[in-house]
Amino acid sequence: MAVNALYDYHGVPKDVEDNFHGNQLVYIGWDRHLMFCAPVCLPLPPDMPFGALVQEVLPGVYGSHPEWERIDWSGVEWTLEQQPFRPDMQQGLREQGIGHKSVIRFYAPGLDGIGGVAT
Numbered sequence: 001m002a003v004n005a006l007y008d009y010h011g012v013p014k015d016v017e018d019n020f021h022g023n024q025l026v027y028i029g030w031d032r033h034l035m036f037c038a039p040v041c042l043p044l045p046p047d048m049p050f051g052a053l054v055q056e057v058l059p060g061v062y063g064s065h066p067e068w069e070r071i072d073w074s075g076v077e078w079t080l081e082q083q084p085f086r087p088d089m090q091q092g093l094r095e096q097g098i099g100h101k102s103v104i105r106f107y108a109p110g111l112d113g114i115g116g117v118a119t
Helices: 051-064
Strands: 024-030 040-044 075-081 083-085 102-107
Touching: 024 051, 040 051
Parallel strands: 024 102
Antiparallel strands: 024 040, 075 083, 075 102
């Protein structure tokens, strides 16, 4: 359904990077784990090493899932903006092309949700 503005309206987005005090929003989703219905959105420093994201941030987000402790991080398959991605754990997020409102997804082979519900 088309919408016509009654006047010359120009909205100002509230989620621009400048509004996050030096952080950028990053969406992160764990594929095949339906306990989390959608990617989470996190405000993260652009220079945060990817390894810190995995070791310090993600456990607080996904650690309640019974399969979390079984993830073999060396075999995780990553995507960035729907493209295969191989993160460097020492490099910062922005250095690897992860920008404001980027979408990262990960899949841990062999782990398909509680009781294999995602197979």
